Structure formats: C-alpha cells, structure tokens
Amino acid sequence: MEKLKVLIVDDEYLIRNLLRLRIDWEQQGMTIIGEASNAGEALELVDKEKPDIIFTDICMPFMDGIEFSGMVLEKHPDIKIVVVTGHDEFEYARRSLKLGVIDFILKPIRASELLSVTDKVKSKIYEERSRDQEMEKLKEELERNFPFLKEKFLNQWLMGALSMEEIHEKANYFKIPVCFGVGLFQIAVMEISSASAEQTEEQMILLKMKCKNKIEAFYQADSKVIVLLDTRNQIVIISFNQDSDFVSDCELLKANLINAYPCFINIGIGRKHEHIQEVHLGYQEASRALQYKAFVGKNQVVFFEDVIDNKGEQYHSSSDLLQKLQFYISVGSSEGASQIVSSIFDVSFSSVSQFRIAAMDVITECQHAAIEQQIENEFIFDKETLVSILTADNLPELKKTLENYVLSLSGAICSKNQAKEGNLISQVKEYLENNMSDPELGLASTAAAFFVSPGHLGRLMKKEIGQTFVEYVTNLRMKRAETLLKTTDLKGYQVGEKVGIADPHYFSILFKKTIGRSVNEYRSSK
Numbered sequence: 001m002e003k004l005k006v007l008i009v010d011d012e013y014l015i016r017n018l019l020r021l022r023i024d025w026e027q028q029g030m031t032i033i034g035e036a037s038n039a040g041e042a043l044e045l046v047d048k049e050k051p052d053i054i055f056t057d058i059c060m061p062f063m064d065g066i067e068f069s070g071m072v073l074e075k076h077p078d079i080k081i082v083v084v085t086g087h088d089e090f091e092y093a094r095r096s097l098k099l100g101v102i103d104f105i106l107k108p109i110r111a112s113e114l115l116s117v118t119d120k121v122k123s124k125i126y127e128e129r130s131r132d133q134e135m136e137k138l139k140e141e142l143e144r145n146f147p148f149l150k151e152k153f154l155n156q157w158l159m160g161a162l163s164m165e166e167i168h169e170k171a172n173y174f175k176i177p178v179c180f181g182v183g184l185f186q187i188a189v190m191e192i193s194s195a196s197a198e199q200t201e202e203q204m205i206l207l208k209m210k211c212k213n214k215i216e217a218f219y220q221a222d223s224k225v226i227v228l229l230d231t232r233n234q235i236v237i238i239s240f241n242q243d244s245d246f247v248s249d250c251e252l253l254k255a256n257l258i259n260a261y262p263c264f265i266n267i268g269i270g271r272k273h274e275h276i277q278e279v280h281l282g283y284q285e286a287s288r289a290l291q292y293k294a295f296v297g298k299n300q301v302v303f304f305e306d307v308i309d310n311k312g313e314q315y316h317s318s319s320d321l322l323q324k325l326q327f328y329i330s331v332g333s334s335e336g337a338s339q340i341v342s343s344i345f346d347v348s349f350s351s352v353s354q355f356r357i358a359a360m361d362v363i364t365e366c367q368h369a370a371i372e373q374q375i376e377n378e379f380i381f382d383k384e385t386l387v388s389i390l391t392a393d394n395l396p397e398l399k400k401t402l403e404n405y406v407l408s409l410s411g412a413i414c415s416k417n418q419a420k421e422g423n424l425i426s427q428v429k430e431y432l433e434n435n436m437s438d439p440e441l442g443l444a445s446t447a448a449a450f451f452v453s454p455g456h457l458g459r460l461m462k463k464e465i466g467q468t469f470v471e472y473v474t475n476l477r478m479k480r481a482e483t484l485l486k487t488t489d490l491k492g493y494q495v496g497e498k499v500g501i502a503d504p505h506y507f508s509i510l511f512k513k514t515i516g517r518s519v520n521e522y523r524s525s526k
Contacts, residue, residue, distance in 0.1 A: 332414025
C-alpha cells in the first residue's frame with residue numbers, strides 16, 4: 001500500500017527535528033514530505049503536496065495551530081491533523097478536537113506516545129479508504145444495475161403494485177421525464193416472433209434486442225415516451241406525448257421492423273388514460289388486445305376499443321365461469337363443460353366480433369386444460385376450429401363449432417382419465433394380492449402407497465369393481481383361505497394369519513359369513 005504523507009508544522013526547529021527523528025516513519029508506513037515553520041508556509045505545502053497527516057504546534061507566530069487547522073480542514077476535510085502541545089496549553093488544545101482534529105500529543109514528545117498516535121491515525125485513514133473503496137464499488141455496481149432496476153420499477157408500475165408516492169419518488173430517481181398528472185397517456189404492447197421456424201433461442205433474444213433498439217431510436221427525440229421489456233419479454237411503449245398520433249406511430253414501427261428484420265409483429269394498444277395510477281389498466285387493455293392476434297393474423301395492430309366494440313353490448317369475461325369451464329374439461333365432464341359454454345354465450349351479442357372475444361376466452365381455457373392434462377397438440381391449437389370462428393358469419397354456426405371443440409376435448413380427456421383409472425385399479429389389485437397377509441392392510445395405507453386420497457381410491461374401486469374396498473379385500477382373503485384349506489393341512493388359525501386375519505374367532509365368523517360354511521365344515525367336505 002502507498003505510504004502515507006506527513007507534514008510537520010512548528011516554529012521551533014528542534015521540535016520539528018525531534019518529531020522527525022523520534023520514530024522510524026518508514027517502518028510506520030509513512031514518509032515526511034515537508035516541514036514548515038509557520039502556518040503560511042504550511043498552507044502552501046498543503047495545497048502543493050496534499051499530505052495525509054499534519055503534525056502542528058499550537059503556539060506559532062502570525063497564526064496559531066487551531067486557526068491553521070480550521071483552514072486546512074475546511075478545504076481538505078480528509079486530512080488528519082494531530083496537535084502538538086505543552087501541558088500548560090492542554091485545555092486550549094482540547095478545544096481543537098471540536099474542529100475535527102483527530103488527536104493531540106504532549107510535549108516533551110515520547111516515542112511510545114508518538115507511535116501510539118501514528119498507529120491510531122493510520123488505522124483511521126485505512127479504515128476510511130477501505131470504506132470509500134467499498135462505497136465506490138457499490139456505486140459502480142448500482143450504475144451497472146441501473147437499467148435493470150429502472151425496468152423493474154417500470155414493470156411494478158405496469159402491474160399496479162406501487163402507490164402514488166412511490167411512483168413519483170422512483171420516477172424522479174430514475175430520471176423518467178414525464179408530465180405526471182397532466183394530460184393523457186396510452187400504452188402499446190408489442191410481441192415479436194421469428195419468420196424462420198429454425199430460429200434458435202439466442203437468435204430470438206438478439207432479434208428482440210435489435211427491435212427494441214430500433215424502437216428506442218425511433219423515439220430518441222421524444223422524452224415523453226418510455227420503452228421497456230415486460231415480464232413476458234414483450235416490448236411495452238408508454239406515450240405521454242399528446243401531440244403525436246400514437247396509433248400511426250405503432251403502424252409505422254410495425255412496418256419498419258418487418259422491413260428491417262425477418263420477423264412478425266403484433267401490437268395491442270390500450271385506451272387513453274389520464275391518471276398515472278391507471279397505467280396498469282392501460283397495460284392490461286393493450287395485453288388483452290394483443291391476445292386476439294390468433295384471430296386477426298400476423299403483422300397486425302389491434303386497438304382495444306375496436307375489439308370491445310363500444311357500439312353494442314360489451315362482453316365481460318367471467319373468471320368464475322371460465323374457471324368452472326376449465327375444471328369440467330380437465331375432469332372430462334362433457335355435460336358440465338357444455339352447460340358452462342351455454343352460460344357464457346347466454347347473452348345478446350351485438351356483433352360477430354363480440355362473440356369472437358368470448359370464443360377466444362373459451363378456447364384459451366380449453367388450451368390450458370389440454371396442456372395441463374397433456375393432451376395431443378391438435379387439441380391445444382385446433383386450426384380448423386379457429387378458421388371456422390374467423391370465417392363464419394352467423395352466431396349459431398360459431399357457437400356450434402365451439403361446442404363441438406369443447407365436447408371433443410373433454411371427451412378425449414375423459415377417455416384418457418378412464419384409461420389411467422383402469423390402470424390404477426389393476427395396480428391396486430396386484431398390490432392387495434401381494435399384501436393381503438398384512439393385518440394392517442387397509443384403505444388408508446393402500447391409498448398412501450399409490451399417492452392418492454383414501455376417498456378417491458374408495459370411490460374409484462366402487463365405480464370400477466362394483467365393491468367397496470373392504471368388500472373386495474374380504475372376498476380376496478376368503479378366496480385365498482379357501483385355496484389354503486383345500487391345498488394345505490394348515491389349521492384354521494394358521495390360515496387366518498396367512499390371509500391377514502390374526503384373530504381366529506373373527507376369521508371363523510368372517511369365513512362362514514362369506515363362504516356360507518364354517519372352516520371345519522368346508523375342510524371336511526373337500
């Protein structure tokens with residue numbers, strides 16, 4: 001580490017010489033860069049040499065050490081000053097500590113005391129420098145992460161997760177130059193997809209980065225427009241500029257990007273809003289408009305108000321009905337799913353576009369159910385159904401097409417579930433066959449072995465076999481008991497133990513109740 005620079009200030013040569021020779025400064029990691037006999041000389045040396053430590057006498061001509069220290073610390077607050085004083089000046093010197101002087105040393109100067117003071121000062125300097133270096137590293141790291149922190153704030157804003165106070169405070173910190181609370185703003189969400197089927201993930205990321213850079217360049221001169229990536233890796237544009245035609249800008253951006261790169265561009269645009277706490281509403285509207293790309297095709301700009309069609313009755317998604325629809329499809333209940341579809345479309349649609357909005361909600365739930373149940377791809381994205389919805393020109397035809405799709409999917413899931421349940425029952429039967437000698441064998445332990453609930457297993461056995469779990473296990477055990485009685489000389493209680501019934505009396509009662517004869521009667525008749 002670089003040696004610390006020391007300046008000695010005293011009007012007496014002997015004192016300066018004594019300070020210089022009293023200890024080995026080099027060994028202390030310090031070097032004396034100069035001496036001064038008065039404050040005037042010292043101030044010149046301070047500006048020239050920038051010492052780390054100053055040892056100064058109190059009583060000097062023209063300017064005393066306390067006044068000198070005050071001038072130095074006002075200009076160079078990082079310099080450490082040690083006051084050299086006599087016993088009769090001790091109280092006077094103590095007041096210098098209020099100025100920021102780090103310590104003082106008494107005359108006559110002893111080596112041990114001087115070493116103690118230099119150690120203290122050196123530790124203080126190194127501690128401060130280490131802290132400063134750490135602070136610089138933190139500042140550099142903050143500067144590197146600044147774009148990511150800014151984007152995180154913007155995404156929290158889009159999600160409606162911030163209060164008005166937080167929005168103002170963070171927008172000011174991230175230097176986002178928008179006129180809050182004044183005028184209208186509008187939001188667009190852009191989805192970019194590759195025109196090449198062989199595009200790698202890395203190439204896709206680079207493509208989105210290029211598109212984002214081009215959009216930022218487009219709005220470079222407009223400080224009232226914000227461009228960012230949302231959590232879905234879609235490009236979001238927030239415009240507070242009331243003087244520009246935002247929809248026309250989006251159309252122009254779409255054309256520029258399509259011409260510049262091999263990609264498809266779809267843009268959803270929300271309605272205009274006035275208050276900054278409504279940013280999340282504008283974002284939701286733009287995102288919802290973007291969802292309809294499946295109906296309008298690639299390279300389209302979809303405006304939320306066009307989708308909603310304000311001229312007639314607006315369709316409002318019912319999360320309750322849609323959740324029920326997904327549930328019925330997921331469990332393979334065609335009847336339940338069909339009833340929910342009828343409920344969803346039991347409204348007076350004013351136009352085909354209104355129906356298509358509702359149809360997309362239904363298809364989305366169907367896709368979720370198909371993916372969840374791992375159904376084949378033709379059910380996840382049924383091109384024929386989508387084309388029918390886009391081309392049909394009357395509501396009954398559209399509704400029939402959609403109902404057929406829902407019934408087809410729920411039927412496929414039902415068949416898959418039945419096959420799965422049949423396979424489970426086969427495995428349970430084999431398990432019971434192999435473990436019937438265990439007296440602890442029961443519904444709960446068997447269900448646990450197959451990671452299903454006892455209630456579900458019990459209902460499934462009743463449905464598939466026509467017997468309760470207890471009835472099936474009892475019959476299984478009694479059939480095995482019959483076989484043992486026919487083929488072995490085991491006694492009755494031994495047969496009971498072999499089939500998992502350790503109580504001879506209970507075994508005898510159960511055997512007679514199930515077979516119709518006692519154990520002895522059965523054995524004597526074989």
